[in-house]
Amino acid sequence: MAASASSSSSSTSVVPKHMDTLKDLTREKFLDIMQSVEPAEGHEKWKVLLVDDETTTILGSGCGMFNLIEAGVSLCEPIKNRREPLPSMEAIYLLSPTEESVQHLINDYDLKYDPKRNIYQYAAAHLFFTSRLPAPLFQRLTEAGARKMIKSLKEINLRYWVYESQVFHLQMPDVFQKLYGPDQSRRNTVYRNIAQRLATVCCTFGQQPFIRYDAASPHAKGVANMLQKTVADVQSLASDAGDQRPLFLIVDRSLDAVSPLLHEVTYQAMAMDLLKVDHKTTDQFQYEYTDNSGDVSTRTAILLEDDVLWNDLRHMHVFEAIKKVVAMFNAFVKENRKAGNLATGRVKSLKEMGEALRAQPQYQDMLSKYSLHVNMTDACTNEFKKRQLQLVGQLEQVLVHGTGGKKLLNELRTLLMGEVRDGDKRRLVQLTALCGLMKEAISLNDADIKAGDLEQIVESMGTRSSPATEPSPSSSSKSKKKSKKVETPDSFTPRLKHLLEDLLGNHLSTDEFPFTNDVVPKDLSNFQPVPATEEFSKKKKTASRSLKSGAQLSQPTWASKRASQGKSKGKLEALDKPNVSGRRIVVFVVGGTSYAEVRSVYELTRDHRRQITLGSTEIMWPDLYSERLSQLAS
Numbered sequence: 063m064a065a066s067a068s069s070s071s072s073s074t075s076v077v078p079k080h081m082d083t084l085k086d087l088t089r090e091k092f093l094d095i096m097q098s099v100e101p102a103e104g105h106e107k108w109k110v111l112l113v114d115d116e117t118t119t120i121l122g123s124g125c126g127m128f129n130l131i132e133a134g135v136s137l138c139e140p141i142k143n144r145r146e147p148l149p150s151m152e153a154i155y156l157l158s159p160t161e162e163s164v165q166h167l168i169n170d171y172d173l174k175y176d177p178k179r180n181i182y183q184y185a186a187a188h189l190f191f192t193s194r195l196p197a198p199l200f201q202r203l204t205e206a207g208a209r210k211m212i213k214s215l216k217e218i219n220l221r222y223w224v225y226e227s228q229v230f231h232l233q234m235p236d237v238f239q240k241l242y243g244p245d246q247s248r249r250n251t252v253y254r255n256i257a258q259r260l261a262t263v264c265c266t267f268g269q270q271p272f273i274r275y276d277a278a279s280p281h282a283k284g285v286a287n288m289l290q291k292t293v294a295d296v297q298s299l300a301s302d303a304g305d306q307r308p309l310f311l312i313v314d315r316s317l318d319a320v321s322p323l324l325h326e327v328t329y330q331a332m333a334m335d336l337l338k339v340d341h342k343t344t345d346q347f348q349y350e351y352t353d354n355s356g357d358v359s360t361r362t363a364i365l366l367e368d369d370v371l372w373n374d375l376r377h378m379h380v381f382e383a384i385k386k387v388v389a390m391f392n393a394f395v396k397e398n399r400k401a402g403n404l405a406t407g408r409v410k411s412l413k414e415m416g417e418a419l420r421a422q423p424q425y426q427d428m429l430s431k432y433s434l435h436v437n438m439t440d441a442c443t444n445e446f447k448k449r450q451l452q453l454v455g456q457l458e459q460v461l462v463h464g465t466g467g468k469k470l471l472n473e474l475r476t477l478l479m480g481e482v483r484d485g486d487k488r489r490l491v492q493l494t495a496l497c498g499l500m501k502e503a504i505s506l507n508d509a510d511i512k513a514g515d516l517e518q519i520v521e522s523m524g525t526r527s528s529p530a531t532e533p534s535p536s537s538s539s540k541s542k543k544k545s546k547k548v549e550t551p552d553s554f555t556p557r558l559k560h561l562l563e564d565l566l567g568n569h570l571s572t573d574e575f576p577f578t579n580d581v582v583p584k585d586l587s588n589f590q591p592v593p594a595t596e597e598f599s600k601k602k603k604t605a606s607r608s609l610k611s612g613a614q615l616s617q618p619t620w621a622s623k624r625a626s627q628g629k630s631k632g633k634l635e636a637l638d639k640p641n642v643s644g645r646r647i648v649v650f651v652v653g654g655t656s657y658a659e660v661r662s663v664y665e666l667t668r669d670h671r672r673q674i675t676l677g678s679t680e681i682m683w684p685d686l687y688s689e690r691l692s693q694l695a696s
Contacts, residue, residue: 081642081673083227087266088124088220095190095218096133101152105185108136110151114166115142116158117192119233119343123224126368141166145183152213153184159195164202171208182211189215193262219265219296221258225681226367228667229660232259234679238315238653238690241281242522249284256679257288260310260650263677264293267308267646270301273578274570275312281652286312290578307583308646311565311575315653318557319523320462322656322687323493325455325486329383330376331657333438334683336445339365341683349437363434371431377661380446384439391432449483457490461497462554474506489688495520511692518695559662562649566670583645642673651678654687 082090099109111130113121118140130138139145141155141163153170157163170183187208194217195203203209222230240252264271270293275286289310293299301307315322326332333339333347340346345365350358367373371390375383446452457477460470474494478487488511495503495516504513564570572582651659655678663676682690 081646083673084230084263084266084675085124085224085227088224089129091218091220091266092121092125093129093133095156096130096135096154099134099152099154099188099214102186106151107134108151109134110148110153110184111135111138112141112153112155112157112167113138114140114157114160114163116160117156120192120220120223121156122344141170147181147183148185149181149183150185152186152188155187155189157189157191159191159193159199161199164195164199168202168206168208171211172206184211186213187211188213190218191216192218192220193258219262221262222260222677226660228663228673228675229681230263230675230677231655231681232256232677232679234259237679239693241653242315243694244518249281253281253284253288256285256652257292260285260289260677261292261296263648264299264308264310265296268298268300269307270294270299271308271310271648272581272583273310273312274572274575275578276314276317277574277576279314279316279652281314281316282312285314285650285652286310286578306645308648309583311561311647311649313558313561313649313651315651316524317561317651319496320493321554321556321658322654322682323489323496323684324458324462324554324658325451325684326658327380327455328376328657328661329378329380329439329442331661332380332442332446333365334657335685336449337438337441339683347434347438349434349441361434369431369434371435375435377664380439380442383435384443387432387435387439394429394432449486450477450480451486453477454482454486454490458493459554461490461493461499464497471502471506474502478506485685485688488692489684491516492519492688492691496523512695515692515695519691522694523691554658556656556658556662558649558651558655558659559666562647562662562666562674565647566666566672642667642671644672646673646675648675648677651676654678654680654682654690656682656684656687 096109096111101107101109121138127138135154137148141157155167157167167187167189171187189212195215203212221232223233224230234256237252237256240246241249273286273290276282289312326335334345337347340348347363347365348360349363350360363369365372371387375386378386453473454477457470457473460473474490478490491503491506491511494506496519500516500520503516561570565575649663655676660676660681663674666672667674
């Protein structure tokens with residue numbers, strides 16, 4: 063039996079109600095770096111910041127230009143670009159430890175800007191590398207002319223990308239193929255690379271984590287054990303923080319290979335799936351905007367949490383989001399009587415709202431915030447209708463709930479023979495196979511997927527990914543009877559959420575999800591097993607689905623009313639962070655995570671008042687995940 067960790071202060075330690083998120087801590091880390099550089103007397107007090115491609119995205123995910131200005135940085139430039147010399151300013155180099163970045167640094171000081179006056183590109187160089195600088199590159203620096211200009215050199219241990227306040231990824235899109243493809247000969251190297259980047263998250267927390275993993279997954283076990291070895295060698299991590307040490311839970315994509323394929327009806331997930339969002343650096347959406355004079359222009363919006371309206375709407379059912387946008391707009395009009403004829407009546411639809419926005423140029427700065435979400439929600443609903451996703455989504459739910467009978471086959475066959483987008487057809491066929499219906503998937507295949515490819519997908523992702531509908535033992539169980547009526551498409555719960563509910567309720571088996579060592583924190587040592595019929599393990603075991611007869615396909619009520627999440631306000635005010643307590647939980651999904659799982663983390667934080675952070679090797683929208691599956695046989 064595992065021993066419990068003892069700590070004299072564990073019973074009296076206090077966790078702040080407003081626990082800083084990973085995004086908060088990352089921003090503070092960047093600002094500490096910038097503020098630690100104090101230019102010498104005679105040099106300008108302002109500093110210039112140089113970044114490479116990797117650190118540009120890392121920096122942008124956690125820190126804005128306003129934050130940099132507050133830290134004394136007046137200019138941020140890509141190191142690969144030609145730049146005007148600033149010989150009176152000291153430079154901060156935030157770089158990844160690559161040969162290309164080091165060479166750009168050396169080039170800055172190989173030639174003097176003004177040889178007669180002994181002046182270089184910058185007055186001095188302060189080097190900050192995101193991880194350990196390889197010995198050969200360090201040797202090159204010591205032999206280059208740049209060595210005379212270097213005033214400081216540090217490794218900051220930061221190799222992750224903050225996507226949202228509670229979500230991060232490692233930007234490792236090649237992991238899926240390397241771990242689930244036919245050739246897995248390099249998987250130990252992949253585990254090591256993941257662990258090294260994941261360890262930098264621990265460095266930001268500043269504490270040695272407790273680590274648990276899915277024992278049924280060799281990938282989760284490999285990453286967890288490698289992470290344990292990596293953080294054990296980091297002396298700067300505190301190991302005596304008692305119940306404040308974070309808990310890392312490592313799983314992999316095969317835990318639930320089904321839910322990332324499903325069409326979602328919440329705003330963020332729907333937008334990432336249906337709209338042409340550019341994911342290269344940040345999520346950017348282009349849309350046509352018509353001003354008050356009737357001129358049409360193309361605008362680009364960056365979908366960030368800084369947009370309070372996006373922050374408030376993103377996890378709502380899309381129809382609820384539309385209603386709230388309209389309600390907030392009407393409240394705005396009511397509070398601003400000077401808006402002229404807008405104050406004489408209320409708008410009732412997105413169309414009326416768009417017309418009202420164009421009619422009031424004096425309010426364009428404020429109203430443009432609403433305009434973006436008018437365009438996005440309208441585009442989502444249009445795509446939803448155009449792609450027949452009401453029927454597609456309904457059939458997906460029949461599949462994942464294991465009901466439908468022969469009528470399901472007929473419905474699927476009719477749908478696949480119709481004018482459904484090829485990508486949606488492919489997702490349905492893959493979903494059918496992953497739900498344990500391989501023969502049916504092959505017979506339905508109208509998406510040019512080879513039978514061997516489907517078999518490779520199921521073999522790679524494992525049969526344990528077959529869906530289950532039983533609720534978490536720690537969640538509400540109003541009824542345990544199975545209904546023949548299919549649930550609505552937005553009701554399917556990702557298995558990761560069930561797992562986290564079990565963890566929060568202390569029902570997660572230490573046999574199925576063991577710790578990487580024998581030290582178990584006191585608050586997790588009193589594991590309470592649940593009745594055998596409700597154990598989480600039952601939800602993970604293969605349930606080869608046979609087509610049941612007699613089940614009726616119900617029409618989904620995708621726009622059904624839900625409990626109100628608060629009164630709509632016209633002012634766009636920043637949302638308060640939820641009060642949280644207890645140890646921080648980090649769940650990491652090897653092989654990619656989905657937007658449904660992103661939403662689940664925020665819902666659990668809200669409902670349980672616990673700080674939960676989701677991490678993964680990458681964040682995948684459904685078409686990307688489907689493409690990854692298709693490539694497994696190649």
